[in-house]
Amino acid sequence: MATTPHFDLIIIGTGPGGEGAAMTAAKHGKSVAAIERYTRVGGGCTHWGTIPSKALRRAIYHMNLINQSPIYKRMDVVPEYPFAELLATANRVIDEQVDLRESFYDRNRVQLIPGQASFVDPHTIEVEGDGGQRRRYTADSFVIATGSRPYRPADIDFSHPRIFDSDTLLRMDHTPRSITIFGAGVIGCEYASMLRNMQVAVNLVNTRAHLLEFLDDEITDALGYHFCDKGIRVLNGEEHEAVEATKEGVVLSLKSGKKLRSEVFLWANGRSGNTADLGLESVGITPNKRGQIEVSETFQTSQPHIYAVGDVVGFPALASASYDQGRYVASHLCGDADDKLVRDIPTGIYTTPEISSLGKSERELTAEKVPYEVGKSTFKTLARAQITGQQVGMLKLIFHRETLALLGIHCFGENAAEIIHIGQAIMSQPAPHNTIRYFVNTTFNYPTMAEAYRVAALDGLGRVF
Template sequence: MVHYDFIVLGAGPAGRRAAIQAAKLGKSVVVVDDRAKVGGVSVHTGTIPSKTLRETALNLSGWRERAFYGQGYRTRTTICSDDLDQRIGKTFDYEVAVLEHQFARNGVQTINGRGSFVSPHEIAVRRELDGSFVEEVIKADKILISVGTRPFRPAHIPFNKTNVFDSDNFILQPQMPSSLTVVGGGVIGLEYATIFSALDIPVTLIEPNEQLLPFMDKEIVDHLVQSMRERGMSLRLGCSLSYIHFSESGDPICQLADGRLIGSKMVLFAAGREGATSSLNLKACGLEADSRGRLEVDRTTFQTNVPNIYAAGDVIGFPSLASTSMEQGRAVACHAFGKAIAADDQKPPYGVYAVPELSSVGMTEADAQQAGIPYECGIARFKETSRGHIMGLEAGILKLICHRETRKLIGVHVVGEGASELVHIGQAVLNLGGTIDYFVENSFNYPTLAEGYKVAALDLWNRLQVTPAAADKDAAAEPKPGRSGRKKKAA
């Protein structure tokens, strides 16, 4: 039996970061993954291909230039499935090559096979060898479960890989349907719905909740919703899907619980994901997943209730982002092998790559209200900045939230072009305990969208000048209406 210091189950963002970090600490590491190539869900069917699809759609459709050249402007008059697939394939090959090089450079071994627990320290790996399947058992002091998730597939949904897809099959076979219905208004469903809308495909989005993306600030989500409606997307919020049946021509028809029917050429069912833990034989190591296949961990060390076994990435649930998964993986390796881990008081940014994209860090208005924090907000609109006008941006806002008394920045929320990049400026100031004075007192390159920070901070500054005492004084000086209901003239 081969013995390692560290076995990693799954080669996604959490797994690969943990493996490389452990290797840099001088540990023997092996990564077990049942895919033919490394990368996990992130590279194969998640983050990388979906964001590549987004960029391809925006480039080929001429979406970014339509404010200047009209809604009929197109970079390419006809866009086919091969156009979408070609760029995804090139990006995939590049990402895999980079990861394989990183593993090789750091001495991380990989085994292409399916791992399952034999005991808390032993993993049985079933893999194909010379046309037949063989099984070997490997052992380690520490084990990380980072197997990611797979699409939630209810039994009553007729998935067929033809015109009813889950999110994994959808990106593996990118197509250009004449119409699309997306079931699920979470991050994945919202991203695909807006991407295909940007390709001028009629899209209907079905979401049982009234509010999209409830973990983000409501104002920027409302801005996104307005943008979606203005370009003709049909939003069925507060509506649930009962079942899907087919027309005589074979097209899927979604039956809503309120009796309405939605017909389209294709349906993407993206209402959630579940941890890919069913094949791990968790009972053998003393672990149990929840109803969605997810594992519970200590959110600082990422240890499970079995001390030598850790879990990280999407398999432990929210926020299920590649960026946070990577940091979780690094924290696992550091804790497992006695190296100090970073403080957990840092606020990570969240990004949603819809069209337009959204990103945020820190508190939302709802968070501040719930915590009883006196706060104020400042807004900058992209279309009112010189760079935004040059770029022809019609949508987009940058919103800052600060503590009213200390002026400390407590939240940054952006929707619009480059939101996922812009948010990092606010992230640095927020996590370093800075105030909005930084934005007011420092210069920004001009013209840039980042200048929106100064605009929003000045908006905030003006609002903060209204103190409770001043407000009371103004109210006392306000002329009182006379008997006729009209205000008396000031003396």
């Protein structure tokens, strides 16, 4: 009888959470295996989510730069780039990412096992390969990092060629004339922005009263204004009643009585954890109704030696957070008490304009009765923004009125997800080094977008003194 292979740690899933756990455990000298049911490593982040969608966004951005070029305008020529052709640029990035990530596993001697994993008992899993062959593996500890998938209501026919979710949309083979997007969360807003930049008519249906309510009110108001200015029709506070698709188009019926007709339809309302085929009932772990696994502060499940990280545990469901969680749990199970989990994680939303935020909003601080003040810098006043032509946006710093400690950073505009990190570094410092005085006492390169911090800090200090 063949011996069952044993590892110190087995990780299920090779997305950011799984990779973070695998690399950290391997560097601690543990024997590690990673199981991946897809044909290549990287998880949804690399193949269906973050990487392809952001690569597509960048391709659309360059298309618009070309179309706005004075040379083409003088020639009265507007180059056309179909959706599928723009998306093809993402495949190159995906291939490069996969090659890079596979090298990490190889270099750190982490064994990659292809197939679908399922628990047999608390220390044994069975992996079914593509050919139906099955093999069992045992381990002292496990990390579940299986990610999530788009939630699909039973009453919507996702097999219809005009109906998509955020995964299947990336297989669309043409540029539609119009689209209705149900769900105005991060994914819905990002795709609404991208497709409108391709001159697609967009209906964006929001189940809530305001767009992206978890953000600072001023940022969401700015986003709503720019969506309206670009011609995106936003409908707030709506619920879907039915989706009917024909050869000619799709009709979304809302409970308010409205009917929206478009060429294609995108459902972007919610995600479910990938837990259905893991055999969790064999180890006494019960996912919630969204397929997510409940964990402790140290990301342990009801079985202390089985951890779960990333989208499969829910909020914040960010690639950056998932990687940090994976690193943290590997350090935890290896007994490294010095490795701390990063709790303050910036939000990056790749609409046009871009959004990024960290820390408290004005609404939160008002509810908590914290004395605060605000400093702002509008991009249109910055030389670098004037040079690049990206003048839409602002940087907003929220700070304690008495201590001047930085409490929140909210950025709206081109490269917001990059700009935020300067403030993040200061905000993470211990007092008294975490105040907005840093931005006044530091010389920034000129002209740069980083100068927005100095302008905003001066504006804020002027309100206090």
